[in-house]
Amino acid sequence: MNGTIFDKLKILAESAKYDVSCSSSGVGRRNNGTIGSSDAAGICHTWSADGRCISLLKVLFTNNCVFNCEYCVNRRCADVPRASFEPEELAQLTIEFYRRNYIEGLFLSSAVEISPDFTAERILECLRLLRRKYGFAGYIHAKIIPGVSPELVHAIGLEADRLSVNIEMPTSKSLELFVPQKKPKEIFRPMRQITNSLIERNALKGPGSMFRGQDVNSPENYLTPGSGMLSADSRQLRENQNCSEGSEEGVKAIVRRHPRKEVFAPAGQTTQMIIGAGGETDHQILTTTENLYHTFKMKRVYYSAYVPVVSSPILPDAGTPPPLAREHRLYQADWLLRFYGFSVSELVDDAHPDLDPEVDPKVTWALRHMDQFPVEVNKAPMDMLLRIPGVGNVSARRIMRQRKVASVKYDDLRKMGVVLKRAKHFLTCSGKYYGGNRFLPEVIKEQLLEADDGVQLSMFDTADSRKAVTGNDRLSL
Amino acid sequence: MTDYLYDGTFEGLLTCIHFHYYNGKASGIYVRNEYQPSMLQPYLEVETDTNKADIVYEAITKKISSYDLRRIYRVFKSDDAEKEKKILDYVRLGFRLGGKISMMHGNPAVFEIQRIDKKVGNEVHRLKGLIRFSELDGGVLYSSIEPDHDIVEFLAHHFCDRYKNEPFIIHDIKRSKALVAYGGDWYVTHFTKEKVSGISADEQKYRDLWKQYFEDIAIKERINPRCQKNLMPARYWKHLTEMQ
Numbered sequence A: 001m002n003g004t005i006f007d008k009l010k011i012l013a014e015s016a017k018y019d020v021s022c023s024s025s026g027v028g029r030r031n032n033g034t035i036g037s038s039d040a041a042g043i044c045h046t047w048s049a050d051g052r053c054i055s056l057l058k059v060l061f062t063n064n065c066v067f068n069c070e071y072c073v074n075r076r077c078a079d080v081p082r083a084s085f086e087p088e089e090l091a092q093l094t095i096e097f098y099r100r101n102y103i104e105g106l107f108l109s110s111a112v113e114i115s116p117d118f119t120a121e122r123i124l125e126c127l128r129l130l131r132r133k134y135g136f137a138g139y140i141h142a143k144i145i146p147g148v149s150p151e152l153v154h155a156i157g158l159e160a161d162r163l164s165v166n167i168e169m170p171t172s173k174s175l176e177l178f179v180p181q182k183k184p185k186e187i188f189r190p191m192r193q194i195t196n197s198l199i200e201r202n203a204l205k206g207p208g209s210m211f212r213g214q215d216v217n218s219p220e221n222y223l224t225p226g227s228g229m230l231s232a233d234s235r236q237l238r239e240n241q242n243c244s245e246g247s248e249e250g251v252k253a254i255v256r257r258h259p260r261k262e263v264f265a266p267a268g269q270t271t272q273m274i275i276g277a278g279g280e281t282d283h284q285i286l287t288t289t290e291n292l293y294h295t296f297k298m299k300r301v302y303y304s305a306y307v308p309v310v311s312s313p314i315l316p317d318a319g320t321p322p323p324l325a326r327e328h329r330l331y332q333a334d335w336l337l338r339f340y341g342f343s344v345s346e347l348v349d350d351a352h353p354d355l356d357p358e359v360d361p362k363v364t365w366a367l368r369h370m371d372q373f374p375v376e377v378n379k380a381p382m383d384m385l386l387r388i389p390g391v392g393n394v395s396a397r398r399i400m401r402q403r404k405v406a407s408v409k410y411d412d413l414r415k416m417g418v419v420l421k422r423a424k425h426f427l428t429c430s431g432k433y434y435g436g437n438r439f440l441p442e443v444i445k446e447q448l449l450e451a452d453d454g455v456q457l458s459m460f461d462t463a464d465s466r467k468a469v470t471g472n473d474r475l476s477l
Numbered sequence B: 001m002t003d004y005l006y007d008g009t010f011e012g013l014l015t016c017i018h019f020h021y022y023n024g025k026a027s028g029i030y031v032r033n034e035y036q037p038s039m040l041q042p043y044l045e046v047e048t049d050t051n052k053a054d055i056v057y058e059a060i061t062k063k064i065s066s067y068d069l070r071r072i073y074r075v076f077k078s079d080d081a082e083k084e085k086k087i088l089d090y091v092r093l094g095f096r097l098g099g100k101i102s103m104m105h106g107n108p109a110v111f112e113i114q115r116i117d118k119k120v121g122n123e124v125h126r127l128k129g130l131i132r133f134s135e136l137d138g139g140v141l142y143s144s145i146e147p148d149h150d151i152v153e154f155l156a157h158h159f160c161d162r163y164k165n166e167p168f169i170i171h172d173i174k175r176s177k178a179l180v181a182y183g184g185d186w187y188v189t190h191f192t193k194e195k196v197s198g199i200s201a202d203e204q205k206y207r208d209l210w211k212q213y214f215e216d217i218a219i220k221e222r223i224n225p226r227c228q229k230n231l232m233p234a235r236y237w238k239h240l241t242e243m244q
């Protein structure tokens, strides 16, 4: 247990790596400490051999766990080397990495050593040292362990930029099966607390452009364990998660407003779930996602393709390849929810419970709604431009802008960033159609697959997926 | 039509643009000591004139926009072989169209400038992440880079904000220049490797910790070197601690 810093870093980085969230974007804060700034664009410092962007030092505080989650390398019964950082040790390591520009900040997660509160207190001490003793103004993402007392959640939120409570599994059934010690109730309580703390500060932002034009900080969005949770969306969430809190009927949401100066998790709240461990359909997964966005107004939901690291009779066998393609499609679908005005019911339903592995979900939608295409780029409103496969937010805005001064010509579209090999099948430019001569979904799908030849196989090489995963806003689906 | 030759400074280029309007059209604009004269093409060595440069500077700000001025400056700092002529074409068009020029994505002159500007911007953004500092004896943070474009000054704002109370140096080895900064103030100066002292006592330890961390976090089931190379071009590796 008392190894060198090299040993500890090895063990605690190794344990943290099966965790997808590498996003440090979403916060724009100029430096008000002595060292550090969090750049809103999100900065990659390097790319690991698996092609993931590294911007944060991602470690567990300790892997010495008293819990026994089925899928986890660090569960109590596992025979693995154990280590725990000292608060001072990790604070110093972080600041020294940061000074050398290796990292943009710290992503701190942890196993449960002794008890959730014991661990959270040591994490809090580390974060306070970092912020106060070392004057660190870089980015901190702290994970909240279910079961931590509200006071500690609050105190950690005052030091961290972003908080996350992992939902772990897409449904309550898998949660019960794989994560017996984490109860839905204990997961949702801190989630709710964080959302409410943000509302109190008028600082809740919500996912992407999903709530554009609405006041997400209004008292109706304030979550109480009883009646406040009973909006249509939260009821679904509760059913899906089987999370009844013992209703306190008649409790009315009273929002305590806080002075602005006390900053609480300015980059908001995220969560993460594991994909491909239980038997969920994409429909179930995305419904949970949509509910999380609607209820808690989280910034993001992350998906982590399950990598079999432990052998278990109820989990996929070791050697089963992680469902990366599926994870990728889910990120694309998630992107459509947050930035393109899609709802889950448009992407998957009972007849099509899973996303089409062959083409991206935006194409799938378009092929099922051929009556709405082709779209005339010189006339269509913004929300319809966004529905054209191959047109992203940036190119749609460019089209709108150019339309004010001159009509958009087909050749202009490529320069505006439109991916024509996809888009040409779904649009007209001043009345002219540039796709093939048969406007039929199966024909177009065939042509798209041909044009994409090979791309599907090495999907993680494409700029699109990179951005979907790293959180860059310019993804064009 | 005459080729105009200038001293390689931004003011020099702006002076050439002034000449284009008042002394006869430019067939091309080139840096004096890189120019290959030909028998058939007349050329003129233009002395940099700050008054003329100021006039053009003001005109671009007023008649086009300050955004476009900044954009032109970034393109000027690129390694594009014909950037001067491209800037001239853009400015000429800008004087006719005004501030809306940057929206004319379809125009070839605008597209070119947009493309080069983006390349410069991308490298700046990339280097914000890819620069590695070493702590020198005495605590100064030092980093060496070999960027495609002449961009050290574009990094000043970001790193001054990051290191409020620490002196740091970003050394462009290719161009023998460096950004030197402390406490929010910075300047760009001629710089060579000889000026760098040895590394501090702890430096090697943190380099080793970082290298170890970098190797440990790759998920071996997902190894994808091609993807890694796409995202982090090999020409930057020389100065990356974790790639040594």
Ligand code: SF4
Binding pocket: A063, A065, A066, A067, A068, A069, A072, A073, A074, A075, A076, A110, A111, A112
């Ligand atoms: S709480 Fe569960 S998932 Fe977390 S480290 Fe412990 S066993 Fe693993």
